[in-house]
Amino acid sequence: xxKRIGLVSVFLAAIAVSSLLFVSPSFAEVVLKxxxxxxxxxxxxxxxxxxxxxxxxxPWVFNGLVRFAPGSADLSKIEADLAESxxxxxxxxxxxxxxxxxxxxxxxxxxxxxxxxxxxxxxxSKKETSTAYKGYADFASVSAPDKYTVKIVLTKPIPSLLGMxxxxxxxxxxxxxxxxKLGDNFKTNPIGTGPFAFSEYQSKRQVTLVAxxxxxxxxxxxxxxxxxxxxxxxxxxxxxxxxxLDLIYGTREQRWVERIRKDKGxxxxxxxxxxxxxxxxxxxxxxxxxxxxxxxxxxxxxRDEMVAFVGQDVAQRSISVVPLGYLGNTSDVPLYxxxxxxxxxxxxxAGYPDGVTLKVIITKxxxxxxxxxxxxxxLRKAGIILDLEVVEHSAFHKLIRQDASPLVLYGAARFxxxxxxxxxxxxxxxxxxxxxxxxxxxHCDAADAEITAARSEADxxxxxxxxxxxxxxxxxxxCSVPIFEQLIVWARTTKLDYGFEMKNSxxxxxxxxxxxxxx
Amino acid sequence: MLKYVLKRLAMAIPILIAVLTLVFVIIRIVxxxxxxxxLGDQASAEALAALRTKMGLDVPLIQQYFTFLFGAFRxxxxxxxxxxxxxxxxxxxxxxxxxxxxIAGVVIGIVFGVPLGVLTAVYRNSVTDYIIRVFSxxxxxxxxxxxxxLLILIFSIQFNLFPVISDPDLSNYGERMNxxxxxxxxxxxxxxxxxTRSTRSSMLEVLREDYVRTAKAKGVPRFVVITRxxxxxxxxxxxxxxxxxxxxxxxxxxxxxIVFNRPGLGKLILDALSERDYTLLQGVMVIYAFIxxxxxxxxxxxxxxxxxxxxxx
Numbered sequence: 001x002x003k004r005i006g007l008v009s010v011f012l013a014a015i016a017v018s019s020l021l022f023v024s025p026s027f028a029e030v031v032l033k034x035x036x037x038x039x040x041x042x043x044x045x046x047x048x049x050x051x052x053x054x055x056x057x058x059p060w061v062f063n064g065l066v067r068f069a070p071g072s073a074d075l076s077k078i079e080a081d082l083a084e085s086x087x088x089x090x091x092x093x094x095x096x097x098x099x100x101x102x103x104x105x106x107x108x109x110x111x112x113x114x115x116x117x118x119x120x121x122x123x124x125s126k127k128e129t130s131t132a133y134k135g136y137a138d139f140a141s142v143s144a145p146d147k148y149t150v151k152i153v154l155t156k157p158i159p160s161l162l163g164m165x166x167x168x169x170x171x172x173x174x175x176x177x178x179x180x181k182l183g184d185n186f187k188t189n190p191i192g193t194g195p196f197a198f199s200e201y202q203s204k205r206q207v208t209l210v211a212x213x214x215x216x217x218x219x220x221x222x223x224x225x226x227x228x229x230x231x232x233x234x235x236x237x238x239x240x241x242x243x244x245l246d247l248i249y250g251t252r253e254q255r256w257v258e259r260i261r262k263d264k265g266x267x268x269x270x271x272x273x274x275x276x277x278x279x280x281x282x283x284x285x286x287x288x289x290x291x292x293x294x295x296x297x298x299x300x301x302x303r304d305e306m307v308a309f310v311g312q313d314v315a316q317r318s319i320s321v322v323p324l325g326y327l328g329n330t331s332d333v334p335l336y337x338x339x340x341x342x343x344x345x346x347x348x349x350a351g352y353p354d355g356v357t358l359k360v361i362i363t364k365x366x367x368x369x370x371x372x373x374x375x376x377x378x379l380r381k382a383g384i385i386l387d388l389e390v391v392e393h394s395a396f397h398k399l400i401r402q403d404a405s406p407l408v409l410y411g412a413a414r415f416x417x418x419x420x421x422x423x424x425x426x427x428x429x430x431x432x433x434x435x436x437x438x439x440x441x442x443h444c445d446a447a448d449a450e451i452t453a454a455r456s457e458a459d460x461x462x463x464x465x466x467x468x469x470x471x472x473x474x475x476x477x478x479c480s481v482p483i484f485e486q487l488i489v490w491a492r493t494t495k496l497d498y499g500f501e502m503k504n505s506x507x508x509x510x511x512x513x514x515x516x517x518x519x
Numbered sequence: 520m521l522k523y524v525l526k527r528l529a530m531a532i533p534i535l536i537a538v539l540t541l542v543f544v545i546i547r548i549v550x551x552x553x554x555x556x557x558l559g560d561q562a563s564a565e566a567l568a569a570l571r572t573k574m575g576l577d578v579p580l581i582q583q584y585f586t587f588l589f590g591a592f593r594x595x596x597x598x599x600x601x602x603x604x605x606x607x608x609x610x611x612x613x614x615x616x617x618x619x620x621x622i623a624g625v626v627i628g629i630v631f632g633v634p635l636g637v638l639t640a641v642y643r644n645s646v647t648d649y650i651i652r653v654f655s656x657x658x659x660x661x662x663x664x665x666x667x668x669l670l671i672l673i674f675s676i677q678f679n680l681f682p683v684i685s686d687p688d689l690s691n692y693g694e695r696m697n698x699x700x701x702x703x704x705x706x707x708x709x710x711x712x713x714x715t716r717s718t719r720s721s722m723l724e725v726l727r728e729d730y731v732r733t734a735k736a737k738g739v740p741r742f743v744v745i746t747r748x749x750x751x752x753x754x755x756x757x758x759x760x761x762x763x764x765x766x767x768x769x770x771x772x773x774x775x776x777i778v779f780n781r782p783g784l785g786k787l788i789l790d791a792l793s794e795r796d797y798t799l800l801q802g803v804m805v806i807y808a809f810i811x812x813x814x815x816x817x818x819x820x821x822x823x824x825x826x827x828x829x830x831x832x
Contacts, residue, residue: 039790042559131559184603203604204782235779235780238676238683242682392793394551395550398551398555430563432564436564
């Protein structure tokens with residue numbers, strides 16, 4: 001008996017000791033460990049996925065013909081990337097790009113040539129292979145006159161054409177050979193020309209990238225990136241505090257930012273472009289058909305109170321239906337001021353002297369649910385009662401596209417040109433429930449002519465004027481109430497230095513490249 | 520015996536069909552769209568419709584149901600809608616982590632729960648009894664996700680003994696054990712609480728039996744009376760409880776896996792649910808149901824070893 005007890009004790013002791021003896025193997029290589037939100041990668045194909053956790057990776061793996069300067073989302077600071085020079089014809093219909101020579105694709109897929117660019121841009125403009133295809137509708141042809149020259153012919157001039165061939169969504173250049181060889185597997189085995197090459201994807205766990213030693217701007221100083229999917233915010237933060245992660249997707253709350261900023265060796269980056277939180281009002285149904293009810297809602301919303309609640313560092317007051325920092329954004333619009341008396345008077349005038357009740361669907365995801373609860377409290381003061389139904393996030397997305405909620409609180413960041421926001425949210429073509437639907441939840445149709453005309457307006461002054469009119473008309477029709485812009489929060493160890501100022505990013509995450517170092 | 524096992528396995532078939540049908544129906548009642556999960560919110564209605572066709576979600580539900588049912592009986596659980604990988608291979612990747620965690624949780628539960636239960640029964644209504652009972656009540660009512668965070672704060676952040684993220688390389692034995700400790704303790708604490716309580720009540724009944732009094736009167740040493748005479752006869756209800764609570768353990772393993780970011784069946788189910796990965800969810804649930812059936816069968820078979828009077832027919 002005692003012998004048996006002895007053996008069991010020895011066994012248990014062995015387990016305990018062996019578990020404690022484990023020491024992390026020390027590598028000479030520099031490994032950057034990142035904790036991101038979400039459970040898993042969905043598609044690592046840059047032309048297909050528009051999900052945040054996927055988008056963050058793309059600029060590390062892919063290049064465009066041109067790019068935003070690292071840390072910037074300023075269209076006026078676009079610089080050369082895979083193309084070393086470009087020119088457009090006098091009529092603006094033909095654009096010619098001269099490619100860099102000697103740029104290599106990852107994993108031995110050979111040198112980048114004009115064929116790859118032609119293939120990529122054609123792929124980006126096809127419905128079957130791209131979710132960005134609508135943006136490329138005015139491409140008449142893309143051809144390769146020689147190995148290093150790409151010619152784009154347009155059906156009508158697009159003044160912001162460079163934006164469409166930048167390092168964003170459909171503008172990423174993929175390897176033709178890799179896409180053809182890998183087929184459907186390309187989505188979990190992306191091949192680009194960027195500073196980091198895809199190495200491994202482990203379902204629901206992580207993606208590993210390795211330095212592209214042949215990167216045309218020079219070999220990165222970080223050898224490996226481990227990009228981990230850690231959906232639980234608390235454990236992501238704890239792992240960061242424990243040194244298991246160097247960079248994490250933070251919680252977009254003032255309290256969180258202030259708390260983690262106090263920790264030693266931690267730097268918090270609050271990155272734009274913000275996601276504009278807008279309350280879309282379905283102008284075709286129920287009490288909201290009456291513009292006075294919509295105006296009452298607009299007057300009942302208190303933006304300053306909302307920003308104060310969410311936090312001065314992580315939120316900013318919006319000024320129009322197009323987010324701040326986007327080309328075409330203007331403050332010269334009839335934005336409704338907070339005025340409860342006016343809201344009540346408008347409701348009374350519309351035939352609702354005792355107030356109105358609206359049944360509204362909202363996701364359980366805190367970044368939208370919490371602002372919605374604040375709006376609920378604000379609107380109640382004007383006699384507008386919101387009966388909130390909280391649903392799963394994926395259910396929310398489905399239901400709001402079926403017109404199931406008269407009010408839709410939505411947050412989004414898009415390509416920083418007014419056209420992208422206006423087209424997706426306010427053009428009748430994008431109205432939910434139609435075959436070409438995107439995210440026009442309000443059924444807004446006030447500015448169709450201006451939005452469409454601005455797209456092919458070669459004169460930028462005229463284009464800006466058209467966008468301004470469009471924003472004014474959308475607000476006059478009271479299709480939506482722009483409320484605030486939510487910025488993105490990342491926390492990193494001070495040992496990580498991006499190598500440039502990280503102010504804005506279109507990928508929702510920091511840009512990592514050959515300048516980035518980890519001590 | 521073999522006949523009994525085969526009979527029990529045959530009985531599992533209707534259970535599995537019922538589980539499959541329930542899961543199939545429930546997941547589809549809840550709104551949500553796997554195509555939207557893949558493409559994101561900027562995708563147009565056309566692109567979403569095209570992907571739904573590719574995923575096979577546009578064929579009639581009844582056809583989807585029978586395709587899955589027949590596939591399942593051929594051992595083909597289909598492929599995940601999102602990753603495209605076979606469901607079985609998704610499960611096999613994470614199964615070792617779940618097995619490690621569950622076994623470790625049960626072992627901790629038995630190693631600590633049974634002696635503590637015996638102790639509380641023997642020293643009934645003493646200070647020891649009260650302390651252990653309060654402890655077990657605490658274990659029962661404490662949410663697993665909260666105890667997990669407390670364990671991390673103490674043993675990872677404060678003492679830096681174990682990692683926060685429990686995602687070991689399975690081929691590295693040291694790392695595997697090191698990463699297992701905190702999640703296993705977290706799960707084990709719940710099991711200890713359950714086993715302590717059922718051991719106590721079972722022991723109290725046996726200790727009142729005449730043969731125990733007789734043994735004591737004969738002068739058999741107290742330790743022998745408790746372990747050989749009383750505990751042995753108190754074991755059947757304890758074994759039942761362990762078998763039953765394996766279900767509870769699996770439920771709590773979901774929370775443990777999430778907080779520790781540990782791969783496992785529980786986390787796989789939750790991910791599949793939140794992403795509306797219908798085929799993955801169906802597949803994993805069928806495998807889960809199968810595991811529960813097998814565990815129950817093993818529990819029943821164990822009775823025969825614990826008590827030779829039990830015959831399986």
